[in-house]
Amino acid sequence: MESSANPPNPDQTKAPESLCRLCLSRDCHIKSISDYESQKNRPEELQKFIEEATGIQIEQNDLAKGLCASCAGMVVTVVKFRRKCQKINMEMRNLREEFLKESPADDMELLLYYLRMK
Numbered sequence: 001m002e003s004s005a006n007p008p009n010p011d012q013t014k015a016p017e018s019l020c021r022l023c024l025s026r027d028c029h030i031k032s033i034s035d036y037e038s039q040k041n042r043p044e045e046l047q048k049f050i051e052e053a054t055g056i057q058i059e060q061n062d063l064a065k066g067l068c069a070s071c072a073g074m075v076v077t078v079v080k081f082r083r084k085c086q087k088i089n090m091e092m093r094n095l096r097e098e099f100l101k102e103s104p105a106d107d108m109e110l111l112l113y114y115l116r117m118k
């Protein structure tokens with residue numbers, strides 16, 4: 001594989017790794033998705049993150065296999081936000097069920113009071 005220090009040439013700009021799979025950007029911060037995954041400070045499996053954030057599956061023979069720094073950051077942010085909301089949603093549902101067992105009336109004021117007490 002050629003070093004990224006080499007100047008870009010017309011053939012390289014057509015390589016799947018030179019194009020962001022998510023926004024089609026060709027800016028200079030594009031890296032291959034597999035390069036992100038091999039970084040020690042990003043142990044998360046980026047392809048799974050992309051799928052979780054966007055619903056898009058990257059195929060082995062995809063026309064674009066790069067990811068720009070902007071989209072990479074966005075994917076991580078979206079996944080973290082989504083997971084946080086889902087965790088809170090689960091806690092809310094559990095609390096509501098717990099609350100309804102103790103109080104048969106579905107009273108929102110009481111439920112909010114109950115949440116504040118937790």
Ligand SMILES: [Zn+2]
Nearest residue numbers: 020023068071
């Ligand atoms: Zn992008």
